[in-house]
Amino acid sequence: MDIRTRLISTAEQLFDRHGFNATGMDRLTAGAGISSRTLYKHVGSKNGLIAAVLNERDRRFHRQVEKDSIDALFGALEAWSAQESARGCLFLRACQETGGDVPEIAEAMARHKQRLRDRIGQIVVAEIGRRDDELVETIQLLFEGATHMAAYRGITTVDVARRAAQRLADAARAS
Incomplete structure (x- = not known):
């Protein structure tokens, strides 16, 4: 694993576990086994590192949610929460x-x-065979809400959101 990849991976784990503000540069450099000079050479600043972490997480997340059904989308969220963490959305945090x-x-x-x-x-x-912006907004709301509720209620909340989204899609298809 190259230095940049190791740095981003270590930073993501530390940021997710401890938060962005509580994770100082000393903890980041120690965790990645690099000097602060090397850290700055590869990412420029702590904000640059945060953005690099988010961009990598985005790439992995969207590869996992490349699904074609509501059921599969929420199934991917369950898997993501079990694998990565159930601490809420790292982007919003x-x-x-x-x-x-x-x-x-x-x-x-x-x-x-x-x-x-x-x-x-x-x-x-x-x-449902057509665009429905309100349904999209509602499903995203359910998805985001399930992401956050999983942090304090467990990933079983994802299934509740999945069933609600499916009922809404079924009703939209029928209308």
Whole structure:
């Protein structure tokens, strides 16, 4: 594993477990086994590192949710929560902890959320045979809510959201 990959992987684990503000540069360099000079050479700044972590997480997440049904989408969320963590959305946590005004972090979050919305939009068309922006918004709300509830209620909440989303899609198809 190259230095940048090791740094990003270590940083993601530390940020997810301890938060962005509580994870200092000393902890990051020690965890990755590199010097602070090497860290800055590869990512430029802590905000640059956060953005790199989010972009890598986005890539992995969207590879996992490349599904074509509501059932499979929520199944992917269950698997993601079991594998990665059930601590809520790392993108929203990054924006909250950094105040939401760090451009590279805000852009990473906006891009991630738009990609999720686009995926859900494709699933809605596949499930009901037409576009339905309100249904897309509602399913994304259920998906995001399940992501956060899993942090304190367990991943079984994902199944509740899945069933609700499927009922809404079934009703939209029937109307």
